[in-house]
Amino acid sequence: GPHAPAEDKVGTGQKQRLLAEQLEDSKELKEHVGRREEAVGAMVARYLPTEHLQDYQHFVKMKSALIAEQRELEEKIKLGQEQLRCLRESL
16 A cells, blocks of 8 residues: 555565566467467468368367367366365464
C-alpha cells in the first residue's frame, strides 16, 4: 500500500520488471513455436494426402490440448498436496 516500507516498494518494482520480462520471453517463444508449427505443417502437407493431413492436424491440436490439461492437473495436485500438508501440520 501507500504506507509500505521502501524496501517493499523496491521489491515490488523488481518483481514487476521480472514478470514483464518473463511475459515478453513467453510471447517471443510462442511466436517462435507458431512459426515452427507453420513450417512443419507446410512440409507435412507436401507429403501427406488430405485425409492423413487432417488426421495429423487433429493429432497436433489434441496433443497441445492434452499437454495443457496435464499441466493444469499437475498444478491442482500440487495445490491439493500443499493444502493437505498444511492441514496435517495444523492438527
